[in-house]
Amino acid sequence: MPKIKSQETLVRERKRWVVLAILVIIITGCYQWWKQGTLRYEEWSPNQQYVVRYYKTFEFIPRFTMPGDGGHYSGYMRVYDRNGKQFYEEYSDLLDFVEGPFWAKEGVYWMGNDNQDIVRLPTSPVD
Template identity: 85%
Template sequence: MPKIKSHEALVRQRKRWVTLAVLVALITAGYQWWKQGKLVFEQWSPNQQYVVREFRTFEFIPRMTMPGDGGHYSGYMRVYNRDGKQFYEEYSDLLDFIEGPFWAKEGVYWMGNDNQDIVRLPTSPVE
C-alpha cells in the first residue's frame, strides 16, 4: 500500500514547484530583455522599403580593450520592411567590425560577419 504524504510534505513540494516556475519566468524575461538590445545604428535601403538595424546587447562580463581602441560590442543585425515585419536576424560578437550593409538588387549583405551570404528580400531594395 502506498504511503500517504503529510500535509507539510505536500506544501513543501508545492513551494518547490512555485519557486521553479518563478525562476523560469525570470530567466525567460531576462533573456527577452537581453535579446531586445539597444538600437545603435539604422540604415534604410535606397528605395526606403527596407531598413537594417543594429542592436547592442548588454555585456555581463566587460571586455578588455587596448587604450584608444574603444569598447567593442556584440549584438544583433536585423532586417525589417517598412511595415516593421522582420525578415532576418543574426548575432555577432564584434558588431562594430562588420562593414555594411551593402544593398544589392537581390537583397542586402555585410562583410565581416559569420554568414557571408546575401539576405534575399521579396522585392529589390535598390529599384
C-alpha cells in the same frame, strides 16, 4: 501499497514548484530584455523599402580593450521592411567590425560576420 504523503510534504513540494516556476519566468524575462538590446543605428535601403537596424546587447562581462581602441560591442543585426515586419536577425560578437550593409538586387549582405550569404528579400531593395 503506496505511502500517503503528509500535508507538510505536499506543501513543501508545492513551494518548490512555485519557486521553480518563478525562476523560469524571471530567466525568460531577463533573456527577452537582453535580446531586445538598444538601438545603435539604422541604415535604409536605396529605395527606402527596407532598413537594417543594429542593436547593442548588454554585456555581463565587460570587454577589455587596448587604449585608443574604443569599446567593442556585440549585438544583433535585424532587417525590417518599412512597415516593421522583421525578415532576418543575426547575432554578432563584434558588431562594430561588421561592414555593410551592402544592398544588391536580390537582397542585403554584410562582410565580417558568421553568415556571409545574402539575405533574400521579397522585392529588390535597389531601383
